[in-house]
Amino acid sequence: MLEVVALGGLGEFGMNMLALTWGDTTIVVDAGVMFPDPELLGVDLITPDLTYLQQRPQRAAALVLTHGHEDHIGGVPYVLPSVEGPVYGTPLTLALVEPKLQEHGIDKSHPLVAVRPHDRITIGPFEI
Numbered sequence: 001m002l003e004v005v006a007l008g009g010l011g012e013f014g015m016n017m018l019a020l021t022w023g024d025t026t027i028v029v030d031a032g033v034m035f036p037d038p039e040l041l042g043v044d045l046i047t048p049d050l051t052y053l054q055q056r057p058q059r060a061a062a063l064v065l066t067h068g069h070e071d072h073i074g075g076v077p078y079v080l081p082s083v084e085g086p087v088y089g090t091p092l093t094l095a096l097v098e099p100k101l102q103e104h105g106i107d108k109s110h111p112l113v114a115v116r117p118h119d120r121i122t123i124g125p126f127e128i
Helices: 076-082 091-103
Strands: 002-008 017-022 025-027 062-064 088-090 113-114
Touching: 002 088, 062 076, 076 091, 091 113
Parallel strands: 025 062, 062 088, 088 113
Antiparallel strands: 002 017, 017 025
């Protein structure tokens, strides 16, 4: 049975993140942030609630990025501790993610895998 859990991005602009689980395999689609309203002084970014991912018995098998806007990639450094496998995205999207990982001191244990239009990737039971 497919379990679809929106971790952010519903009813708001930003924080786009979705977890898809089939059996023991979870993949995360996007890892966005939201920028705060002016009345939230001192707050730079708002990230989705990662409790669902943190409470899974196994870390997510992969992170799939749909495109490079901040509301889809800004939270990648915060999500990666909950991901075991690679990060998939277009070459441009991954080029925008790489400096974020360097800034946060995240090593290369999560390969960045470039995909192009019409490519198909298989992650457990998922084919994307």
